[in-house]
Amino acid sequence: AFDDMTERIAEEIGAMKEVGEADLLQAWARFFSSQLRFRAPTGEYHLPVHSSLAHGLERRTGLPITLSVLFAELGRESLSLRTFGVPAPGHFIAGAWVGDRMFFVDPFSTTGRVLDPTEAALAVAQRTGRSPDVIMPYLR
Secondary structure: HHHHHHHHHHHHHHHHHHHHHHHHHHHHHHHHHHHHHEEOOOOOOOOOOOOHHHHHHHHHHOOHHHHHHHHHHHHHHHHOOHHHEEEEEEEEEEEEEEEEEEEEOOOOOOOOOOOHHHHHHHHHHHHHOOOHHHHHHHHH
């Protein structure tokens, strides 16, 4: 299932590699949320199945860490993006290097927006109720 999805992603947006890494990352973030429709689980949020990568890939739902790992791994495998997971206090998001700058995506949200560090700290703070100042060191 993972291989099939990486092939689909490469076919659908892989041609955008010519437009630059920043635009490719933005296209991947949008595609992940709008076309592939990865989402937060409905119903019993804390069920162990929502931590499963296989379940997340099949059902396209999962906890923040599950969706972030899928976002990072699918982006790396299908598009050669330099993506990674970011454990922030109370939340987990994905990061990506574009040149020498870091950007972030919250695959748990449905916006498909790429965030700079300040925007990411504010988004995580809003979701967790923690101060952006507490979040920022985790994004460095």
